[in-house]
Amino acid sequence: MSVSENEGLHSAEHIFARSLQNLGEEIHVRKADTFSEEKLGKIFIKENLDAEKVFVAEADTNKVINSNLKVNETMFDDLNKAIKRFPKLRFNEERLEKEKTVRVISIGDFDFSACIHKHVKTTKEILAFSICNISHLRGETEIRFLSGLDAILFAIDKKNDILRLSLQNGFDPERLSDEYSRLKGALKEEKDNDIFLLESLLNASNMPLDMGNMRISDFYRVFNKFIKESPGKDIAVVSSSQIFVLAGEKSGLDIKRLSEEMKRIGFVGEARQRTINGKINDKEKALKLLRLYIRREAKNAQ
Ligand SMILES: [Zn+2]
The missing domain is CATH 3.30.980.10 (Threonyl-trna Synthetase; Chain A, domain 2)
Structure with a gap:
């Protein structure tokens, strides 16, 4: 057999x-x-x-x-x-x-x-x-x-x-685990740097923020923390495909009106009491609209 x-x-x-x-x-x-x-x-x-x-x-x-x-x-x-x-x-x-x-x-x-x-x-x-x-x-x-x-x-x-x-x-094949740990550490450091930079920009109230190709959802935690600590402020960020607005509890930002204006330039997504979150297809238009809107609101508040 x-x-x-x-x-x-x-x-x-x-x-x-x-x-x-x-x-x-x-x-x-x-x-x-x-x-x-x-x-x-x-x-x-x-x-x-x-x-x-x-x-x-x-x-x-x-x-x-x-x-x-x-x-x-x-x-x-x-x-x-x-x-x-x-x-x-x-x-x-x-x-x-x-x-x-x-x-x-x-x-x-x-x-x-x-x-x-x-x-x-x-x-x-x-x-x-x-x-x-x-x-x-x-x-x-x-x-x-x-x-x-x-x-x-x-x-x-x-x-x-x-x-x-x-x-x-270019690493030693017998040290694959070391290399993996090193890369993981480097990625975390990069993310920490991003968070640090983002927090500085939020503190400078330089809205709206252009986040380029970054994934906005990676930073929800940072946004929520910031707005909890600064309830009088607003966050408005735009990436190549997403827009995210978060108004502080004591901010006077009119979310409903803003979302309606956004819809006119192709915004698709949700508008809740204090947040706007969804897709856009023209980042520059969205940034321009947000800039004008936020400036107008600031004037009205004075
Ligand atoms: Zn057997």
Whole structure:
């Protein structure tokens, strides 16, 4: 019988499940699927597993594969006899009929499992094992994996993604995490600088503000904070596609009239008691209208 990928994938799942259990984890496999056409294995575990532990079990699985253990099957008249012979037997209680014959697959002294499927004869036939996805949903952990050449090619492909990125961006491929943290920090610093600049402009009451290509919604928190602290003031900002006006509680800005004037130049959106928020298609027109309107209101207030 020739070894198909699925036998390797399926046998790898036995080793992986045992490797997880050996880490001292209380693990209950709800479902495992190693028979998909795309040769992708899936295992659903009823517990919320930490990814680091999964990685350790992945490495252990590859060590077992490489130690070339023999895979044997033994038949038992019933489950009790099988457990007596293999006290560490893994079996699915919900699926096994206790009175019927049981087929036990043993992988060296490493794993014993009641199973009806086809397996490799020795673990080296599996070649390799690689996890390609871990997800957590409703307290469960779903792990997707590959075996054989697929596992090796997957790992090489991901490794080359990192090499490609490092060459294009000039960082040490072995320090990907450091580079990621550095970029995250730089982005945060940039955002903090934007916020600082924006707060200065708001304080200078230099309305309306042209925000260029920035996303206005990224700064709602800054606007709300400012207007809470300065209830007599107004905010009017425009980006390439959005307009946002927020009047302070004690400001006299006539939002309703302003929104009607905006509509005449193509504003589409909402006008509430103290806010105008929506789309515009001509930024320059919107800025001009706001400038005139705010100046007029200021004159009226005097
Ligand atoms: Zn099996």
